[in-house]
Amino acid sequence: MYDKIIMKKLKKLIQIVIVFVLLCSSVSSFSYTAPKIGLALGEGGRRFYVHIGVLKALKNEGIKLDYIAGTSIGSLIGGFYALWEDIEKIEKYTLSLDFDKYYMTPREDIKLENINETPFIIFYSDVSKGKIDFELLKGLMDGKIIRDEIDRLTNRASFEYDLKIPFKVITTDLITGKKVVFDKGRISNAIAASMSVPGLSMPFEFEDKMLVDGGLIDPVPVDVVREMGADIVIGVNLRDIQKDTVPVINNVVSILHRSIFIMLEELNNISANKADIVIRPHYKGTLSTDMEKEIKLQLIKLGEEETKKIIPALKTLINSY
Numbered sequence: 001m002y003d004k005i006i007m008k009k010l011k012k013l014i015q016i017v018i019v020f021v022l023l024c025s026s027v028s029s030f031s032y033t034a035p036k037i038g039l040a041l042g043e044g045g046r047r048f049y050v051h052i053g054v055l056k057a058l059k060n061e062g063i064k065l066d067y068i069a070g071t072s073i074g075s076l077i078g079g080f081y082a083l084w085e086d087i088e089k090i091e092k093y094t095l096s097l098d099f100d101k102y103y104m105t106p107r108e109d110i111k112l113e114n115i116n117e118t119p120f121i122i123f124y125s126d127v128s129k130g131k132i133d134f135e136l137l138k139g140l141m142d143g144k145i146i147r148d149e150i151d152r153l154t155n156r157a158s159f160e161y162d163l164k165i166p167f168k169v170i171t172t173d174l175i176t177g178k179k180v181v182f183d184k185g186r187i188s189n190a191i192a193a194s195m196s197v198p199g200l201s202m203p204f205e206f207e208d209k210m211l212v213d214g215g216l217i218d219p220v221p222v223d224v225v226r227e228m229g230a231d232i233v234i235g236v237n238l239r240d241i242q243k244d245t246v247p248v249i250n251n252v253v254s255i256l257h258r259s260i261f262i263m264l265e266e267l268n269n270i271s272a273n274k275a276d277i278v279i280r281p282h283y284k285g286t287l288s289t290d291m292e293k294e295i296k297l298q299l300i301k302l303g304e305e306e307t308k309k310i311i312p313a314l315k316t317l318i319n320s321y
Contacts, residue, residue, distance in 0.1 A: 035321040038067035038230025041074030043215030044238030048073040053303020067228040069221040071214040075194040082167035143204040147192035170214030220271040235275030244284040
C-alpha cells in the first residue's frame with residue numbers, strides 16, 4: 001500500500017516536470033531576439049547632407065543602429081553619429097562648415113581656377129626660381145588639418161573607448177592598392193585618411209601606409225557592416241545626386257575627371273547592391289562647396305524623404321526575425 005502511494009506521487013512529480021519542461025521549451029521557442037541593424041554610409045563629397053537626413057529619419061522612426069561604417073565623407077558623418085548619437089548637433093555643425101578653410105594657406109604664385117568648368121592648378125611663377133612648393137602638387141588640402149579639427153571637436157575620441165555605436169572607416173592604401181579598415185586608435189586619423197580625395201588632398205601618411213579615399217575600393221561599405229555582425233544592412237548610395245549642368249569634356253583633365261566619375265558610379269552600384277535595403281536619392285541641382293544653406297537643407301530633407309520610403313520594407317525585415 002505504501003509503495004503504491006509512493007509510485008503515485010512519483011508519477012505526479014514526473015508529470016509536473018514534463019509539463020514544466022514543455023512550458024520552458026514553448027516560451028523559449030517564442031522568445032524574440034531583435035536583429036542587429038547596420039548602416040553603410042557611402043562616399044559623395046558635397047552630397048553628404050543626404051546622410052544627415054537619413055540618420056534623422058531613422059532616429060524619428062525609432063530604428064536603433066547597432067553598427068555603422070563609412071567611406072570618405074560618409075566616415076565623417078558616421079563617426080560623429082557613432083560618437084554623439086545627436087543628429088541635431090551634427091546638422092548644426094555641418095550647416096556652418098566652410099570647407100575652403102581646410103585648403104592650405106593661399107600663395108601668390110599658385111591658386112585654383114576653373115577653365116571651362118574644369119578645375120586647374122594655375123602657377124604664377126617661374127619653376128626654375130624655386131618659388132613653387134612641390135608638396136602642393138600632391139593636393140591642395142592637407143588631411144592633417146582636418147584631423148586636428150576632428151580632434152578638437154571630439155576631444156581626441158578613440159574607437160576603443162568613446163563610441164556609443166561600433167564604427168569602422170574604410171580607406172585605400174595607395175601603395176598596395178588594398179582596402180584598409182580602421183577600428184582602432186583615434187577616429188580622426190581614420191576619417192582624415194578616408195576623406196583624402198586623390199588630386200584634391202595629399203595622401204594621408206599613417207604608419208607605413210599612404211592612405212587615400214576609401215571610395216576608390218569600397219564606396220558603400222556594406223560588406224564591412226555585415227562583417228561587424230549586422231543581420232540587416234542599409235546602404236546609402238549618393239551617386240544619383242548630380243549637378244543639373246551637362247559636363248564639359250574638352251581637355252585631358254576633364255576627360256580624366258569624367259572617367260573617374262563613371263567608374264565610381266558603377267562601383268557604388270556594386271557595393272550598395274549587397275545591402276538588404278538601399279537608399280539611393282535622385283537629385284539634379286546645385287552642388288558646390290559654397291552652396292547656399294537652402295540647398296543644404298534641401299538635401300537633408302531629400303535624405304529624410306527617401307528614408308521614409310524604405311521604412312515599411314525595413315520594419316517587415318525586422319519583424320521577420
